[in-house]
Amino acid sequence: MSDASREIWITGLGIVSCLGEGPQVHWQRLNEPVPTPELQGFAPYIVHRLAPIEFDKQIPKKGDQRQMELWQRIGTYAAGLALESAGAKGSAGLLARMDMIVAAGGGERDEALDVKILSNLPTSDDKQPFINESLMGGLRPTLFLAQLSNLLAGNISIVHGVTGSSRTFMGEETSGIEAVRIASARIAAGQSDIALVGGALNGDRKDTLLLYEFGKRLLKQPFAPVWERKPRGGGLILGSLGAFLVLESREHAQARNAKPMARLACIVSDRCIRQAGDTAKSLARLWQRIENKSVRQTLGIISGATGCEPATSEERDWLRTLGDVPVRATGTYVGHGMEPQFVMNIALATLALQHGQLFAPGDNSGVESVDKRPITQVAVTGVGHWRGEGIALVEAAQ
Amino acid sequence: MAPARDRPRNPIVVTGMGIVTSLGIGKTDNWRKLTSGHSGIRRISRFSTAGLRTTIAGTVDFVPIEPFTSAGLAEQLAALAAEEAITEAAIGAIGDFPGPLFIAVAPVETEWSHREAVSVESRSNGDVSYDSLLREVAKGDYIAIHERCMFASVAENIAVRFGTKGSPVSLSTACASGASAIQLGVEAIRRGETDVALCAGADGSVNAESLIRFSLLSALSMSNEFPEAAAKPFSKNRDGFVMAEGAGALVLESLEHAKARGARILGVIEGLGEMADSFHRTRSSPDGKPIIGCIRNALADAGLDPIDIDYVNPHGTGTPENDKMECLGLTAVFGSRVKSIPVSSNKSMIGHTLSAAGVIEAVVSLLTIQHQRLPPTINYQIPDPIIALDVVPNVARDAKVSHVLSNSFGFGGQNVSLVLGPEPK
Numbered sequence: 001m002s003d004a005s006r007e008i009w010i011t012g013l014g015i016v017s018c019l020g021e022g023p024q025v026h027w028q029r030l031n032e033p034v035p036t037p038e039l040q041g042f043a044p045y046i047v048h049r050l051a052p053i054e055f056d057k058q059i060p061k062k063g064d065q066r067q068m069e070l071w072q073r074i075g076t077y078a079a080g081l082a083l084e085s086a087g088a089k090g091s092a093g094l095l096a097r098m099d100m101i102v103a104a105g106g107g108e109r110d111e112a113l114d115v116k117i118l119s120n121l122p123t124s125d126d127k128q129p130f131i132n133e134s135l136m137g138g139l140r141p142t143l144f145l146a147q148l149s150n151l152l153a154g155n156i157s158i159v160h161g162v163t164g165s166s167r168t169f170m171g172e173e174t175s176g177i178e179a180v181r182i183a184s185a186r187i188a189a190g191q192s193d194i195a196l197v198g199g200a201l202n203g204d205r206k207d208t209l210l211l212y213e214f215g216k217r218l219l220k221q222p223f224a225p226v227w228e229r230k231p232r233g234g235g236l237i238l239g240s241l242g243a244f245l246v247l248e249s250r251e252h253a254q255a256r257n258a259k260p261m262a263r264l265a266c267i268v269s270d271r272c273i274r275q276a277g278d279t280a281k282s283l284a285r286l287w288q289r290i291e292n293k294s295v296r297q298t299l300g301i302i303s304g305a306t307g308c309e310p311a312t313s314e315e316r317d318w319l320r321t322l323g324d325v326p327v328r329a330t331g332t333y334v335g336h337g338m339e340p341q342f343v344m345n346i347a348l349a350t351l352a353l354q355h356g357q358l359f360a361p362g363d364n365s366g367v368e369s370v371d372k373r374p375i376t377q378v379a380v381t382g383v384g385h386w387r388g389e390g391i392a393l394v395e396a397a398q
Numbered sequence: 399m400a401p402a403r404d405r406p407r408n409p410i411v412v413t414g415m416g417i418v419t420s421l422g423i424g425k426t427d428n429w430r431k432l433t434s435g436h437s438g439i440r441r442i443s444r445f446s447t448a449g450l451r452t453t454i455a456g457t458v459d460f461v462p463i464e465p466f467t468s469a470g471l472a473e474q475l476a477a478l479a480a481e482e483a484i485t486e487a488a489i490g491a492i493g494d495f496p497g498p499l500f501i502a503v504a505p506v507e508t509e510w511s512h513r514e515a516v517s518v519e520s521r522s523n524g525d526v527s528y529d530s531l532l533r534e535v536a537k538g539d540y541i542a543i544h545e546r547c548m549f550a551s552v553a554e555n556i557a558v559r560f561g562t563k564g565s566p567v568s569l570s571t572a573c574a575s576g577a578s579a580i581q582l583g584v585e586a587i588r589r590g591e592t593d594v595a596l597c598a599g600a601d602g603s604v605n606a607e608s609l610i611r612f613s614l615l616s617a618l619s620m621s622n623e624f625p626e627a628a629a630k631p632f633s634k635n636r637d638g639f640v641m642a643e644g645a646g647a648l649v650l651e652s653l654e655h656a657k658a659r660g661a662r663i664l665g666v667i668e669g670l671g672e673m674a675d676s677f678h679r680t681r682s683s684p685d686g687k688p689i690i691g692c693i694r695n696a697l698a699d700a701g702l703d704p705i706d707i708d709y710v711n712p713h714g715t716g717t718p719e720n721d722k723m724e725c726l727g728l729t730a731v732f733g734s735r736v737k738s739i740p741v742s743s744n745k746s747m748i749g750h751t752l753s754a755a756g757v758i759e760a761v762v763s764l765l766t767i768q769h770q771r772l773p774p775t776i777n778y779q780i781p782d783p784i785i786a787l788d789v790v791p792n793v794a795r796d797a798k799v800s801h802v803l804s805n806s807f808g809f810g811g812q813n814v815s816l817v818l819g820p821e822p823k
Contacts, residue, residue, distance in 0.1 A: 158811070
């Protein structure tokens with residue numbers, strides 16, 4: 001940040017994934033480390049399925065839970081954890097001033113109804129009337145509200161009372177990157193004091209698998225760590241996860257005695273059309289904009305590499321230009337959460353900085369290796385499977 | 399990243415505007431029809447409406463898309479509106495717009511045509527299941543469907559076409575989306591992050607499943623018999639909104655940047671207000687506090703008092719709930735003067751363009767200031783006694799208009815208000 005802008009503290013985080021919920025569990029599991037891909041039920045595909053969650057703990061009303069599909073429950077739950085960790089849960093006055101940016105895709109379709117319609121679809125001209133009648137009679141009226149992208153934010157307002165502002169960004173990985181970038185830019189410039197930022201994905205959905213398989217983006221079994229997928233043409237594994245951060249100006253946090261978990265020092269983003277080599281060049285250009293803020297000796301990288309090619313190989317090419325900097329890709333363990341992945345990775349970077357080192361490596365291709373050097377900064381990368389690149393620089397609080 | 403301190407008093411001006419609605423393409427055609435009380439609502443002809451409760455909409459049928467997809471239409475409408483806005487602003491080189499893109503779009507989905515195409519291929523192996531669809535997709539070439547159905551696709555393609563800078567932001571705040579896009583652009587310029595921004599909203603969502611979803615929530619008018627008369631905002635017999643398609647686009651600039659390049663200034667985004675509602679997924683808090691707070695925030699941001707507002711371009715959807723609550727909110731903010739402030743709903747003529755509405759109505763609000771003429775609320779035959787507003791019934795009229803309040807409210811507790819004004823003296 002320039003001198004004219006305000007320092008941004010991360011004062012709360014809430015994370016849920018296939019590894020479990022909360023910082024301790026994630027740190028422990030990332031250090032064991034044993035990937036837990038779900039192979040049954042999705043063959044030949046793979047999903048990192050959500051660990052069992054007691055949604056009642058953050059969404060006490062069953063009526064609220066019934067109004068949501070799983071992706072919204074995951075997100076509303078993670079948002080509650082983040083507010084709790086920031087000491088903001090239930091503080092009506094603070095929540096009424098709190099800004100919110102959610103990164104979201106769409107909600108679950110009624111797969112059974114889709115299949116029923118497709119199985120009985122007439123071949124004649126009567127197709128559209130048949131679809132019309134089947135949907136009119138078969139769709140649950142409130143399912144729409146569980147599908148609308150902005151209704152994760154809507155549910156967070158209802159369940160947790162965040163009402164300062166409510167914005168939902170879409171656009172796969174870029175939505176999470178832009179959500180953090182714009183929320184932090186607003187705080188830095190004094191347009192906002194405190195913001196809840198994050199998102200959720202339910203990867204446990206065949207309609208979503210279909211969407212990404214249209215583009216041949218999914219890795220098929222057997223499982224392989226993110227960096228080891230290239231020989232098989234690359235591919236991502238969807239991960240059900242929810243991740244939220246509370247970002248806050250230093251002044252605002254200090255005034256309410258909130259402690260920083262880490263500082264968000266910088267975040268930059270861009271897009272390119274992605275001819276061969278463009279992704280690596282885009283990352284290099286972004287890095288030029290933050291390099292002077294980095295401390296190479298104590299820097300670590302947490303990569304949001306999807307495993308898709310050629311993006312993941314180009315990210316690896318760019319990482320090599322940084323020299324001896326330890327790297328970890330979270331996709332190997334939590335899967336690829338698409339919209340919230342970047343937020344999840346900033347949260348995991350925050351954990352690493354609190355522990356003063358990166359978690360255990362999870363790769364045999366040579367990108368990740370055992371490295372216990374102390375770190376004070378983590379560069380978090382987000383490279384969309386199709387479009388969009390971003391880098392955030394997160395710093396230890398002390 | 400080196401954002402300057404917020405500069406709320408540095409006006410953000412509009413130097414280019416574009417619009418496409420069911421009434422036509424471009425400002426000239428739209429303004430002529432809006433002020434002569436034309437309706438763009440018609441019987442849906444794009445697909446069979448057999449079995450649907452609502453069979454009318456403000457479709458844009460005069461922009462051909464082959465093969466038709468909602469995202470494809472939204473993209474083409476956004477391109478038409480952006481082209482008009484950028485041409486008017488005469489900024490940058492062709493394909494090299496010197497600022498970021500903020501675009502409100504509907505959530506993108508795979509469409510029935512996509513599922514059906516795969517299903518037909520997969521059916522030879524027995525019953526259709528998502529597993530059989532996946533098996534078929536794994537074999538064939540469906541990359542075009544993937545790229546069409548990415549949520550980022552409309553923004554990406556518009557960014558490429560017009561050469562906007564940085565990573566484009568696609569957003570959805572339901573029916574407030576367009577206004578949110580304008581907020582994001584204004585805030586980025588105020589931060590000093592950019593001098594210029596392209597803010598757009600586009601929607602091409604009139605398809606069977608979308609109609610059915612809104613129908614099942616009892617949100618749509620079922621006055622199918624006379625399509626042009628179906629959208630009846632503020633009337634006692636209003637029975638829901640009418641879905642519509644369209645797009646709007648604004649080129650926003652800081653005043654100093656616009657002046658420095660000698661640009662013609664079309665108006666000012668004077669203030670932004672927002673306040674989310676935590677009451678219910680589809681209904682407003684019965685006390686109206688979030689709507690009231692949202693409007694007051696916009697006035698405060700503009701540095702104006704309620705007395706300064708000459709005209710309201712309301713959300714005015716024509717649903718029983720919205721119009722009642724919006725009237726309640728306006729009454730709380732404006733007090734007894736509310737009865738003498740004209741409030742007319744563009745949606746009576748163009749329908750509810752959902753994600754695009756906020757930008758389209760900002761364009762119309764600025765045209766209202768430019769022409770000093772108020773478009774009417776058409777189809778106003780039976781006044782609602784609990785909505786005692788001057789809705790500019792049925793016929794346009796001249797008026798002195800300096801400051802316009804434009805409201806946008808959406809499912810999920812979304813409330814955004816804008817204050818728009820003339821070129822600063």
